[in-house]
Amino acid sequence: GRMLAQSLDGSMDPTDYSHSANPEQQAVMHDRVQLVQQLINQLPEKLRSCMQLRDIEGKSYRDIATILGITEQQVKVNIFRARQTVKECYLKIDKMKN
Numbered sequence: 001g002r003m004l005a006q007s008l009d010g011s012m013d014p015t016d017y018s019h020s021a022n023p024e025q026q027a028v029m030h031d032r033v034q035l036v037q038q039l040i041n042q043l044p045e046k047l048r049s050c051m052q053l054r055d056i057e058g059k060s061y062r063d064i065a066t067i068l069g070i071t072e073q074q075v076k077v078n079i080f081r082a083r084q085t086v087k088e089c090y091l092k093i094d095k096m097k098n
Contacts, residue, residue: 035093039086047082050075 040048049068053059054075061072068075 032090036086036090039089040082043082043085046070047078047085050078051082051086054079 040051043051046068050064053064053067054061059067061075064075065072070078
C-alpha cells in the first residue's frame, strides 16, 4: 500500500528510506503501516470506501461518486475526513508510545 501511506502524509511513506533503514527502523515502519491499516478499518464504512477506492484503487472522484451513489463533493469531504481522522488517531497513538 505505498500510495496509501503517501496520501496520508509524505513523511509516513514507509518505502522512502526503508532500503537504507536498519532492521529496527524497518520494524517501526512496518508497525506504522499496520497501525494506519487498523485505523482505516475502524472508519465509518462510507469514509473507508471512499479512501480505499481513491488511494488503493486510484479511482477518480467521479468514479467513486458513481460507485457509491453520492456526489463528487461528498466524495471529497469523505476522503478529507477519513484522512484527518486517521492522521489524528495515528498521532495520538504515536505520542502515547514515545
